[in-house]
Amino acid sequence: MHDLDAALGLALTLVVTADADLLEIVGLSMTVSMTALALSCAIAMPFGALLGTCRFPGRGAVVVALNAMMGLPPVVVGLLVYLLLSNAGPLGFLHLLYTPGAMIIAQTVLITPIVAALTRQAIEDLHTEYAEQFRSLAVPGHVAIAALLWDGRWSLLTVALAGFGRAISEVGAVIIVGGNINHLTRVMTTAIALETSKGDLAMALALGLVLMTLALVVNALVFAVRHQTERHAHA
Amino acid sequence: MPDSAGSSQLPARVAAQSKDRSREPPALCASGLVVEVEGQRLLDRVDLTLRSGATTIIMGPNGAGKSLLLRVLHGLIQPTAGTVHWRTAGDGRPQRQAMVFQKPVLLRRSVAANIDFVLGLHGNRNRARRQVLLQTVGLADRAQQPARLLSGGEQQRLALARALAMEPSVLFLDEPTASLDPASVLWIEDIVRSTRGRGTTMLFVTHDVGQARRLGDEVVFLHRGQVCEQTPSADFFAAPTSSEARRFLAGLIVL
Numbered sequence: 001m002h003d004l005d006a007a008l009g010l011a012l013t014l015v016v017t018a019d020a021d022l023l024e025i026v027g028l029s030m031t032v033s034m035t036a037l038a039l040s041c042a043i044a045m046p047f048g049a050l051l052g053t054c055r056f057p058g059r060g061a062v063v064v065a066l067n068a069m070m071g072l073p074p075v076v077v078g079l080l081v082y083l084l085l086s087n088a089g090p091l092g093f094l095h096l097l098y099t100p101g102a103m104i105i106a107q108t109v110l111i112t113p114i115v116a117a118l119t120r121q122a123i124e125d126l127h128t129e130y131a132e133q134f135r136s137l138a139v140p141g142h143v144a145i146a147a148l149l150w151d152g153r154w155s156l157l158t159v160a161l162a163g164f165g166r167a168i169s170e171v172g173a174v175i176i177v178g179g180n181i182n183h184l185t186r187v188m189t190t191a192i193a194l195e196t197s198k199g200d201l202a203m204a205l206a207l208g209l210v211l212m213t214l215a216l217v218v219n220a221l222v223f224a225v226r227h228q229t230e231r232h233a234h235a
Numbered sequence: 236m237p238d239s240a241g242s243s244q245l246p247a248r249v250a251a252q253s254k255d256r257s258r259e260p261p262a263l264c265a266s267g268l269v270v271e272v273e274g275q276r277l278l279d280r281v282d283l284t285l286r287s288g289a290t291t292i293i294m295g296p297n298g299a300g301k302s303l304l305l306r307v308l309h310g311l312i313q314p315t316a317g318t319v320h321w322r323t324a325g326d327g328r329p330q331r332q333a334m335v336f337q338k339p340v341l342l343r344r345s346v347a348a349n350i351d352f353v354l355g356l357h358g359n360r361n362r363a364r365r366q367v368l369l370q371t372v373g374l375a376d377r378a379q380q381p382a383r384l385l386s387g388g389e390q391q392r393l394a395l396a397r398a399l400a401m402e403p404s405v406l407f408l409d410e411p412t413a414s415l416d417p418a419s420v421l422w423i424e425d426i427v428r429s430t431r432g433r434g435t436t437m438l439f440v441t442h443d444v445g446q447a448r449r450l451g452d453e454v455v456f457l458h459r460g461q462v463c464e465q466t467p468s469a470d471f472f473a474a475p476t477s478s479e480a481r482r483f484l485a486g487l488i489v490l
């Protein structure tokens with residue numbers, strides 16, 4: 001119990017004094033996950049919007065597969081990306097393994113199905129409502145998709161926050177492809193895993209505190225967005 | 236008036252033509268329209284000819300197929316059988332159509348942005364034009380409000396302004412004033428009247444006999460997917476020819 005008190009005190013000190021190591025780890029976590037989020041939004045939102053608005057044979061199977069991929073275990077994603085990027089793998093020539101680039105790729109693969117599936121749902125609901133009006137106005141397809149994305153912007157923001165929450169908190173994928181190398185690929189979750197196993201509870205707790213605060217902020221943002229959406233009758 | 240074709244009284248003839256539109260080719264010729272869903276006939280051999288520039292009222296009990304007929308004529312639903320022929324514009328292209336739905340679907344944007352969206356579709360996003368349209372429906376001072384926070388009547392007026400932004404030659408209105416406040420009903424009737432004055436062909440679904448009298452040139456009475464009669468407005472309300480319409484007007488439920 002005394003150990004825990006001491007560790008907690010030390011952790012708070014690390015946070016309050018903005019310890020350089022701590023900041024470096026938090027900074028890399030944010031950079032990796034934000035970049036992965038940006039990439040997966042760029043890929044998954046147009047894809048989800050297309051899937052939500054187009055009818056084609058086999059669409060149902062694609063939707064089911066996508067929904068299933070939302071639950072991809074991070075370690076499996078890490079393993080697949082590892083195989084891709086390892087020297088013997090098809091993308092081995094890029095020499096990305098054990099770099100932040102590899103971690104970005106892994107997190108992008110992890111959250112792209114999530115962002116795509118949630119986007120598909122949000123846009124499809126909107127499309128169901130707008131479709132007849134748009135046909136009446138003879139809105140061209142690309143204008144319709146742009147309009148759906150814009151009018152669904154608040155739901156899509158919560159979709160993005162969900163993707164970010166998943167990316168920043170996962171450990172399985174980044175630890176396999178990043179390797180938790182100090183000052184290079186060490187992010188919050190891998191550091192917590194490692195420091196805990198090494199017995200450095202203070203650093204692990206400090207990072208845990210930051211991670212939990214981030215989770216709190218993300219959820220508060222989701223709540224605020226929902227509230228705003230309802231107030232402006234955008235829902 | 237005798238047909239003066241071949242004579243030299245050209246100005247007189249032009250004037251006469253612009254007044255008497257009954258000589259123009261009809262705006263719409265629909266024949267043998269059938270819509271069948273799962274063996275049910277929702278529209279049954281509907282033949283309809285509409286005069287250009289006329290306002291046609293469509294009446295009939297709930298479920299008669301009025302909304303469905305509008306959708307088929309507007310091209311939103313493909314009929315199982317039958318043909319719809321709209322008169323083409325001068326350049327041979329189809330004439331522009333717009334529809335005000337029974338339940339308005341507004342974009343999740345400001346009042347102004349709802350109009351701008353439609354103006355933008357035709358490449359003439361124009362602030363002044365938007366303001367004129369909003370003034371027409373009495374929403375000029377609400378331009379920056381979220382459209383979905385408007386009252387039901389205001390939403391329907393915005394939907395009408397958006398339809399007018401299309402500058403349609405044919406305008407469909409599906410019970411646009413059902414369950415609206417009297418002020419909004421007046422606004423909408425005024426706009427419909429002035430739109431008619433500009434020569435727009437209109438199809439107007441309503442249950443309101445007074446409104447049908449005020450706005451309609453003729454009445455089409457629909458019952459169980461069939462056209463029972465198509466009668467000039469004045470005659471219809473004095474003496475409808477079909478027994479279904481007679482019973483409907485007498486306030487009986489037509490089953």
Ligand SMILES: Nc1ncnc2c1ncn2[C@@H]1O[C@H](COP(=O)(O)OP(=O)(O)O)[C@@H](O)[C@H]1O
Nearest residue numbers: 272277295296297298299300301302303304312
């Ligand atoms: N797309 C559709 N698919 C199946 N049934 C429909 C469809 N549209 C309308 N109907 C049915 O057709 C009938 C006429 O509907 P509608 O045209 O909405 O009547 P109303 O005259 O009250 O406007 C109703 O029984 C309705 O359930």
Ligand SMILES: [Mg+2]
Nearest residue numbers: 301302337409
């Ligand atoms: Mg109806």
